[in-house]
Amino acid sequence: MFTLPPLPYANSAFGDLISSETFDYHHGKHHKAYVDKANKLVADDKALAGKSLVELIRSSSGGLFNQVGQIWNHSFYWQCLSPDAKAPSGKLAAMISDQFGTLADLLAKLKDEATGHFGSGWTALLLDGDKLKVKSYHDADCPVKHGDTPLLILDVWEHAYYIDYRNDRAAHIEAILNKAIDWDFVALNLDGKGAERADQKG
């Protein structure tokens, strides 16, 4: 059985930036529903028992893929946020300045991509070879499905921001990019050490 991973912070930790009500719905209802539906689909098909989330993402399509992709995306997304956000440092900071100029330039690119993405989905910062790359995914699509290496993902589904920001996706994205990204976790993914936190056995 898959489980709903606990948030790595209190659901009130971000104040008005991301309200506890948003976490109650986004984590406690939306993410939980993906877990519950995946468990039901896996329970109905013995061939799927014991497979990890990543194994199911790679091998499934349709309804099951939508659930397991969303479990992975959300599990990774919570880790990308921190109420004590500090600026990038070390190797990551050097990569950002080499490729984008300043952190503000990278954040502007991420904001444009996330705000311009049509409909539901995810905007990611990936490691592509030895370069950083910005890419979006529709609906439940997941970097793992494509063999991509995500460093950071942003949830652009309306359920991520509608309670606090109504229809203003740009304001939500700008707020979390500037105040709530866990750049230490992003840097951990340069060595592939963070993504394993989002996998789990069924």
Ligand code: FE
């Ligand atoms: Fe979401």
